[in-house]
Amino acid sequence: MRALLYLLPWPIALGFVVPLTVEPAGATGATPLLRGLLALSVAQCAVAMHTIRHGLAHYVDGAPPPWRSAGVSLGLGAVSVGLIIFLQVTGGLDRDGQAMAQMLINALLTVAMSTFMLSTVRRLVLGTLVVAVLVAGALAAAGGHGGLPVAALIVVLFVGLFGLVTTRSSAWFIAVIWEIDRARDVSARLAVAEERLRFGRDMHDVMGRNLAVIALKSELAVQLARRGRPEAAEQMAEVQRIAQESQREVREVVRGYRAADLPAELEGARGVLSAAGIDCVMDRGRPGVELPPGVQSALGWVVREATTNVLRHGDARSCTVRLRTDGGRAVLVVENDGAGDAPATGTPGSGLAGLRERLSAVGGTLRAGHAGNGRFRLTAEVPLVREVLG
Structure with missing residues (x-):
């Protein structure tokens, strides 16, 4: 389409050859003027190729508009129209105005193709109306008979409409x-x-808690080993098991198939927190209530991240996990007493941001903050209806 726009002005120039095949009906010297019009048309086509190329870049990519070449094209077009009007009123063209109309179309189409990508449609329409009035007025003032100004007016309006439909729409399509x-x-x-x-x-959700547990159990194993306690070997065996489990989970994350299991995460949280000396209370709500898989996976990640935060931050002595399904929503609350007295400052961690992304995917929300009396509360809500309909 770009190549067609670049080459289209050249066939238009051939339209000036047709009047050259007809012997002028009036004043002598018309043939040289017609040949001059043909030369002007060739010059217009050469300028039009440059203007169309840069005008398309301006329309599509916002490049600087080619005002200089557009001005040259307008100047050549004005000279061509002036010569056509002169030939018509001096008898150098047929009296009924058919040749004049054809030559006006050829001269003005090249100008339209050169300039119709450089301004707004409103200004182009207004400019077309102004040019139509000027051409018709110039023809009437030069002595053209009654029908010629109207014909010139219609021709200019047609060229403007044709330019909008072809050049401007082609640029828009490109x-x-x-x-x-x-x-x-x-x-x-x-x-x-x-x-x-x-x-x-x-990776953060998978490795965060596991690495925290590994660090905790390794420290416990060191303390037991220094005291000569045989339980140190059991703790290191647990560290080995967690490391192997972490390897499996990392492989699943890489494959993109991993989903957290809520019951397994709740049991894992109880075991990890208990091993760290934190009293953990689990309240799973009404027994027998089965949550949709997507809800379980999202809340499972919440339990995992919340457990990691309890182990890493603060000095919690107790932690409560409550799960409720009320009003078509599953609500998970994780609360611990390790927040301290002063409110936390700074931006939230990447773990909570990741949880919000996971919950938003299933229409859920996450709230986290101090609950007073040195307690920190994390609340996740997920709708059940959306999961079922989805």
């Missing part, structure tokens, strides 16, 4: 195609970025 291509490239980049975020979030 801009849409290029925008679609850019959007496809941006979509691919966003997909890669989203996958990187997912991988980083999963």
Whole structure:
């Protein structure tokens, strides 16, 4: 389409050859003027190719508009129109105005193709109306008979409409195609970025708690070994098991198939917190209530991240985990007494941000903050209806 726009002015120039094949009906010297019009048309086509190329870059990519070449094209077009009017009123063209109309179309189409990508549609329409009035007025003032000014007015309006329908719409179509291509490239980049975020979030969620547990049990094993206690070997065996489990989970994260299991995460949280000397109370609500898989997975990640935060931050002595299903929503509350007296400052960690992303995918919300009396509370809510309908 771009090549067609660049080459289209040249066939238009051939329209000036037709009047040259007809012997002028009036004043002598008309043939040299017609040949001069043909030369002007060739010059217009050469300028139009440059203007169309840079005008398309301006319309599509916002490049600087080619005002200089557009001005040259307008000047050549004005000279051509002036010569056509002169030939018509001096009898150098047929009296009924058919040749004049054809030559006006050829002269003005090249100008329209050169300039119709450089301004707004409203200004182009207004400019077309002004040019139509000027051409018709100049023809009437030069002595053209009654029908010629009207014919010239119609020709100019037709050229303006044709330029909008062809040149401007072609430029718009090319801009849409290029925008679609850019959007496809941006979509691919966003997909890669989203996958990187997912991988980083999963790695944080998977390895955060496991590494905290490994560090805790390793420290406990060191203390037991220094005292000569045989339980040190059991703690190191547990560290080995957790490390092997972490390897398996990392492989699953890489494959993209991992989903947290809520009952397993609750039991794991109880065991880990108890091993750290933290009194853990589990309240799972009404027995026999089965949560949808997506809800279980999302809340499982919440339990894992909350447990990691309890182990890493603060000095908690007790932790309470409550799970409720009320009003079509599953509500998970994790509360501990290791927040201290002063409110926490700074930005939330990447773990909570990752949890919010996971919960938002299933229509859930997450709230985390101090609950007073040195307690920290994390509340996750997930709708059950959306999961079922989804």
